[in-house]
Amino acid sequence: MLPFARVTIIGLGLIGSSIARAVRETMPTVRLTGHDASAEVREIARRLDLLDDVTDTAGAAVTDAELVILCVPVGAMGAVAAEIAADLPAEAIVSDVGSSKESVAKALREALPGAIVVPAHPVAGTEQSGPEAGFASLFHGRWCIVTPLADGDAVAAARVGEFWRRLGSNVETMAPDHHDRVLAITSHLPHLIAYTIVGTANDLAEVTESEVIKFSAGGFRDFTRIAASDPTMWRDVFLTNKEAVLEMLQRFSEDLSQLQRAIRWGDGDTLFEHFTQTRAIRRSIVDQGQDDAAADFGRKHD
Ligand SMILES: NC(=O)c1ccc[n+]([C@@H]2O[C@H](COP(=O)([O-])OP(=O)(O)OC[C@H]3O[C@@H](n4cnc5c(N)ncnc54)[C@H](O)[C@@H]3O)[C@@H](O)[C@H]2O)c1
Numbered sequence: 001m002l003p004f005a006r007v008t009i010i011g012l013g014l015i016g017s018s019i020a021r022a023v024r025e026t027m028p029t030v031r032l033t034g035h036d037a038s039a040e041v042r043e044i045a046r047r048l049d050l051l052d053d054v055t056d057t058a059g060a061a062v063t064d065a066e067l068v069i070l071c072v073p074v075g076a077m078g079a080v081a082a083e084i085a086a087d088l089p090a091e092a093i094v095s096d097v098g099s100s101k102e103s104v105a106k107a108l109r110e111a112l113p114g115a116i117v118v119p120a121h122p123v124a125g126t127e128q129s130g131p132e133a134g135f136a137s138l139f140h141g142r143w144c145i146v147t148p149l150a151d152g153d154a155v156a157a158a159r160v161g162e163f164w165r166r167l168g169s170n171v172e173t174m175a176p177d178h179h180d181r182v183l184a185i186t187s188h189l190p191h192l193i194a195y196t197i198v199g200t201a202n203d204l205a206e207v208t209e210s211e212v213i214k215f216s217a218g219g220f221r222d223f224t225r226i227a228a229s230d231p232t233m234w235r236d237v238f239l240t241n242k243e244a245v246l247e248m249l250q251r252f253s254e255d256l257s258q259l260q261r262a263i264r265w266g267d268g269d270t271l272f273e274h275f276t277q278t279r280a281i282r283r284s285i286v287d288q289g290q291d292d293a294a295a296d297f298g299r300k301h302d
């Protein structure tokens with residue numbers, strides 16, 4: 001049996017449109033309704049026929065929903081939840097796809113007191129944005145982390161997990177604060193580093209104007225892909241996962257200083273040991289099938 005018969009998606013960008021496409025492919029009988037604050041995005045979603053119905057207000061999109069998934073930047077989650085509060089059926093489950101979870105869980109709980117809330121995060125994406133960038137296989141073989149509230153509804157959490165399994169994801173459950181610490185090091189800090197290194201290279205204008213662009217086929221090019229990620233989304237991620245990101249940044253800075261010291265003092269053993277260890281980590285990630293399919297997708301679409 002399908003976990004939900006009527007699903008509403010609010011925010012029809014990369015993730016929302018990918019969910020719509022994946023639902024169409026894996027659960028074609030599900031009735032899909034969507035809304036986006038942008039009239040232009042709504043028009044594109046209608047033209048692409050991504051959903052059965054695209055409404056002009058968020059409230060109209062949820063009136064008969066069994067599952068509502070908020071796919072807007074994390075800083076907008078609370079406002080969108082408040083917008084749907086009056087029209088939300090009592091038995092509907094509200095979920096989201098936000099990249100940070102504690103602040104979203106808090107915002108949803110405050111805006112929707114008494115509603116069934118099950119926050120979640122598909123750990124899959126690309127540097128692209130908007131409804132035309134989505135694709136149905138985005139979640140295949142990727143993790144979706146469900147982060148139920150401490151006093152949340154376990155049956156609802158299981159149904160949300162089943163929904164993501166149907167889209168091809170592996171599902172893991174975590175407390176929201178634990179999620180935020182894990183993702184701070186595996187996703188948020190890497191983005192901060194990419195934003196920094198591309199900015200630093202750009203500051204060295206005499207280099208970037210010619211050589212960096214010309215020779216950017218290697219490592220630097222990979223950083224530029226990540227640094228092309230959506231500014232609104234990432235501003236909100238860093239503002240809402242501040243503590244965990246600052247903690248990981250502190251640890252990263254200490255480790256960077258150690259490598260800096262090894263370079264300064266010609267300590268090749270330290271460098272070699274470190275690089276050997278990190279090569280083994282990369283190989284174990286690839287062996288577990290967690291290779292960067294999204295990065296490959298991004299490269300193909302450069
Ligand atoms: N991009 C990724 O790699 C990725 C991966 C996993 C999770 N996420 C999370 O998914 C969410 C959406 O990201 P995305 O990449 O799809 O962004 P996106 O920019 O492609 O789409 C976001 C959409 O939300 C709409 N929107 C913004 N405010 C709104 C509001 N108040 N009401 C209705 N619509 C509104 C925008 O018009 C836009 O169409 C974010 O919370 C992000 O953290 C992103």
Ligand SMILES: O=C(O)C(=O)C[C@]1(C(=O)O)C=C[C@@H](O)C=C1
Pocket residue numbers: 098099122123124125126127186187188226229294295298
């Ligand atoms: O591959 C990418 O472009 C991504 O950045 C995807 C990525 C990640 O860091 O893994 C980015 C943010 C999301 O919350 C989940 C996935």
